[in-house]
Amino acid sequence: CDWGRERFTMDEGLSRAVRTVFVRWFDDGLIYRGNRIINWCPRCGTALSDIEVEHEDVDGELITFRYPLTDDGAEISVATTRIETMLGDTGVFVHPGDERYAHLVGKKVRHPFFPERDMPIVADEAVDPEFGTGAVKGTPAHDPLDFEMGERAGLEKINILDGAAHVNENGGRFQGLDRYEARKAVLEELQNLGLVDVVERPYRHSVGHCYRCGTEVEPWLSLQWFVKMQPLARPAMQVVTEGRIRFEPKRFEKAYMDWLANIRDWCISRQIWWGHRIPVWYCDDCDAIFASMEDADTCERCGSNNVRQDTDVLDTWFSSQLWPFSTLGWPDQTVDLNRFYPTTVMVTGYEILYLWVARMIMSGLYFMDDVPFEDVFIHGIVRDFQGKKMSKSLGNVIDPLDMIDRYGADALRFSLAYASIPGNDMKVSEDRIEDARNFANKLWNASRFVLSNLGDRRPELDEATELTLEDRWILSRLDHTLDEVARELETYNFGEAMRDLYGFIWSEFCDWYIELSKLRQDQAAPVLVHVLDRILRVLHPVMPFITEELWSRLRPEAGTVMHASWPKSGGRRDPEVEAQMQRLQDLVVALRRLKIDHGIPQGRRVAVDVDPGGYGEEVAAARLSIVALARLESLELVDRLPPPGGAARTITAAGIEASVDLGDVVDLDVERKRLTARIAEAEAEIARAEGKLADEAFVAKAPENVVAKERAKLEEHKENRAKLTSQLQALGS
RNA sequence: GGGCGGUUAGCUCAGCGGGAGAGCACUGCGCUUACAACGCAGGGGUCGGCGGUUCGAACCCGUCACCGCCCACCA
Numbered sequence: 001c002d003w004g005r006e007r008f009t010m011d012e013g014l015s016r017a018v019r020t021v022f023v024r025w026f027d028d029g030l031i032y033r034g035n036r037i038i039n040w041c042p043r044c045g046t047a048l049s050d051i052e053v054e055h056e057d058v059d060g061e062l063i064t065f066r067y068p069l070t071d072d073g074a075e076i077s078v079a080t081t082r083i084e085t086m087l088g089d090t091g092v093f094v095h096p097g098d099e100r101y102a103h104l105v106g107k108k109v110r111h112p113f114f115p116e117r118d119m120p121i122v123a124d125e126a127v128d129p130e131f132g133t134g135a136v137k138g139t140p141a142h143d144p145l146d147f148e149m150g151e152r153a154g155l156e157k158i159n160i161l162d163g164a165a166h167v168n169e170n171g172g173r174f175q176g177l178d179r180y181e182a183r184k185a186v187l188e189e190l191q192n193l194g195l196v197d198v199v200e201r202p203y204r205h206s207v208g209h210c211y212r213c214g215t216e217v218e219p220w221l222s223l224q225w226f227v228k229m230q231p232l233a234r235p236a237m238q239v240v241t242e243g244r245i246r247f248e249p250k251r252f253e254k255a256y257m258d259w260l261a262n263i264r265d266w267c268i269s270r271q272i273w274w275g276h277r278i279p280v281w282y283c284d285d286c287d288a289i290f291a292s293m294e295d296a297d298t299c300e301r302c303g304s305n306n307v308r309q310d311t312d313v314l315d316t317w318f319s320s321q322l323w324p325f326s327t328l329g330w331p332d333q334t335v336d337l338n339r340f341y342p343t344t345v346m347v348t349g350y351e352i353l354y355l356w357v358a359r360m361i362m363s364g365l366y367f368m369d370d371v372p373f374e375d376v377f378i379h380g381i382v383r384d385f386q387g388k389k390m391s392k393s394l395g396n397v398i399d400p401l402d403m404i405d406r407y408g409a410d411a412l413r414f415s416l417a418y419a420s421i422p423g424n425d426m427k428v429s430e431d432r433i434e435d436a437r438n439f440a441n442k443l444w445n446a447s448r449f450v451l452s453n454l455g456d457r458r459p460e461l462d463e464a465t466e467l468t469l470e471d472r473w474i475l476s477r478l479d480h481t482l483d484e485v486a487r488e489l490e491t492y493n494f495g496e497a498m499r500d501l502y503g504f505i506w507s508e509f510c511d512w513y514i515e516l517s518k519l520r521q522d523q524a525a526p527v528l529v530h531v532l533d534r535i536l537r538v539l540h541p542v543m544p545f546i547t548e549e550l551w552s553r554l555r556p557e558a559g560t561v562m563h564a565s566w567p568k569s570g571g572r573r574d575p576e577v578e579a580q581m582q583r584l585q586d587l588v589v590a591l592r593r594l595k596i597d598h599g600i601p602q603g604r605r606v607a608v609d610v611d612p613g614g615y616g617e618e619v620a621a622a623r624l625s626i627v628a629l630a631r632l633e634s635l636e637l638v639d640r641l642p643p644p645g646g647a648a649r650t651i652t653a654a655g656i657e658a659s660v661d662l663g664d665v666v667d668l669d670v671e672r673k674r675l676t677a678r679i680a681e682a683e684a685e686i687a688r689a690e691g692k693l694a695d696e697a698f699v700a701k702a703p704e705n706v707v708a709k710e711r712a713k714l715e716e717h718k719e720n721r722a723k724l725t726s727q728l729q730a731l732g733s
Numbered sequence: 734g735g736g737c738g739g740u741u742a743g744c745u746c747a748g749c750g751g752g753a754g755a756g757c758a759c760u761g762c763g764c765u766u767a768c769a770a771c772g773c774a775g776g777g778g779u780c781g782g783c784g785g786u787u788c789g790a791a792c793c794c795g796u797c798a799c800c801g802c803c804c805a806c807c808a
Contacts, residue, residue: 037806055805062808080808093808131807138808145806206805219806251737255803258736262804350803418756419746423738425802427745431757438770449767499747499755514767589774595762596774602763631765688752697788706751706789713752 005336007327009319010276017326018276018319019293021367026280026291030228031268033280033289037147038267040220041210042165042179046271047224049315050264051354052211059202063187064133065195067092067109067119076101076109076121077197079132081205082142083190084182086111087171088160089119091138093149096123098134112193113172122153141221159221179218225269225278225312232362233260239371245361247376248492249423252353259354268315275313283307321359324372346373349381350423377492380425382416403433410543411437417542418502420494439502440546443535446510447550450528453521458554461530468520469622471527472574473581474513477504478531479569485538486568498542505535512585516625529554534567583615584622586652591630594650594660597674598667605633607661611641615656649675649727655719657727668731675728682721689714 007014025031039048063083066075076092092109094101104121111117119138126149127136140150140157150157162168165179174182190196208217237260239245240253247253269278280291283299284306292300299307319326324346328337342364348357357376364372383389384396403412414436419426467475481504488497509531517524532554540547540561551561558564587610595602608630612619619626620637627635641649641659648671651657692698692710699707 055803078808082808085808126806128807136808143806143808145808148806205807255737258804264806353803421747429745429757432745434770435756438768441770442768445768445771447767452767496747503755510768511772515765518766593774599762602773603765628765685752692751692789695788699788701788702751709751 014326020331023291035223037144039217043215049267053208055206058207062200062203064198070108070110077133078137084186085139085142088139088158089137090156092121093124093127093136095127095129098129124149227266229263233263235365236362252378269312278310278312280310281307321363343373345375347377350378383425407437410546417494418498459526461526465526470516472577475572476574479573482569537567583654588629590650607633608635609638609659611657613655679724682717685717
């Protein structure tokens, strides 16, 4: 974060950007005022844009009732979920191709409460003949579709509700009732008149709610300001098609394109107190309407002083959409603007893809003539482990400050990064944060160990450093990890990067390398320093505090780790070394397990004979390591293992056999069971491999290396089975 | 109504064409001179169901089921 450039959308500079944009769009004909159906929240008393409305299914009612025709006894049935809106009906719509109603088009119906009202039956393509009765009551002031059809037919628009959703003077005897009371009262009256056919209840259907307070939104006719969106949407789609803006994950591209393709004009005026006031003035003398950069006290057209500013304010997203350039000083051509626009990446959650991201792209292209950013990285929302959004009313909120108090900021940060998968929600729990704290402790303790043996020396790794197998192994694993992490960060896979680092540091560096280094601390020092150095650098962005502290101890002269270069892999990856190390690890684990299986305390030292098969040199070179890690008394290399007597046997995947002298504690039954189980495992593997190789299609069509690998595995397991079987036989029965 | 995710070990999730993984939880052993917020070893899964493609499918395709999300002017 660059705290020197902190900004707020109501700052003076950003306010100037807002005005500039408004005036430009106004003068370019992209901002207009219109009396149209908008989403109205009766509780907040303001208009909302389409995307601020949250659709939710509710149990309502679907009522079918009849309008009598004026000229004869015929009637026409219509259906509605908002029966009270019939007070504002000024017509009935049917589909032009609907034969049932063809003979009625052009005739008129009579409103039961307003018999003098002119209510024609009109044909319009927008009617769905399949729904309900196929005839729609027309309420141009209270339904967006009816509004459009009403415009086409020239129907009167009668607004029957006030801003609080109470029936107004146009509602006759229902005046004063709120919309829900009116819903009941109107139904009752119609029933009394015998005009109601069907009351279907509950009728589950989707209803819009205010994003802020949850109140049911009322489609309401009112005078508002709009931005014409289609001219802005087209270029915004094009830059994505051309690849100038990329989404990660890519699937959000489709959502973005679909939204823009079907976009409708944006209602930007709000009847609330807080916000940028709309920079439009009205002249009471000549009726001019003009937008102005400066506060106006005279009319642009007639010079009159009788001007007043619009009292509405702008949707907060109107100023937010300018963020990528308004924060850099635009409309001035500042140094920052030239240097930092366009930016490289926009990191944000999917819930504001339309509200913010799409609009930044549109306004950026319009005013800067360039994209605001190249990559859009979409992450999820932080949720609890049940997948629920955190909310105070649910009581499932994990307070970050509380977690920081208890586990540290680094632990909280690591747990969030660890949970981050592009496009997915991040599920966090206190357990996970605790794990991250444990990881931080592990890093702390490992560093303490490394540093404790160094004193003031900082031996550095260079070409002259003599490297043992485990040195080359950990350096190979380090390079492997750095490569993986780099690749994952490139694609914003922070979670995978963290999991790789966690595994490398804990399971490889701490569990194996540090343990091995204890045998030869001085010689291992350059490698310990090197690996820890790289770990601290690469972990720093996620765990800044602990890494900075440890860095100051590892590199007291170097200054902040923030200024250290990002570590790159150093060409030390070596598959052969990793394979060798794997064979030794397998042997150590096999010996440890053998002791445990026979109930030998792990601390008790035992003598071991090893028949290394083809790996004599390797095992010999690693002898002291094996003795230390498996806690042995001694390890002798032999060509042939002694007869089983008071010994137990084990074997690794690579076919290295070992015999452990258990003295008088050996339990032959235990040993037989162990060997029998291992033979069964080998049998299963052999059966699997033989099955595959017996399949001619597999041998013929699978890649050569896959087949070869399968053959090698088969041989390996066969050898092991033979050795295990002879071990078992030697025990007798 | 349309679209997008998800369904893998008891829990939370990775893996997304060639021998099923992690953390937590669980079992046994252990104060081995960095770490018991730890170490060592282990048990545990017909990878949602059914079809298909392929020599080979947790992974690709189709379909169904159940969860979740987004969009939507069926009154």
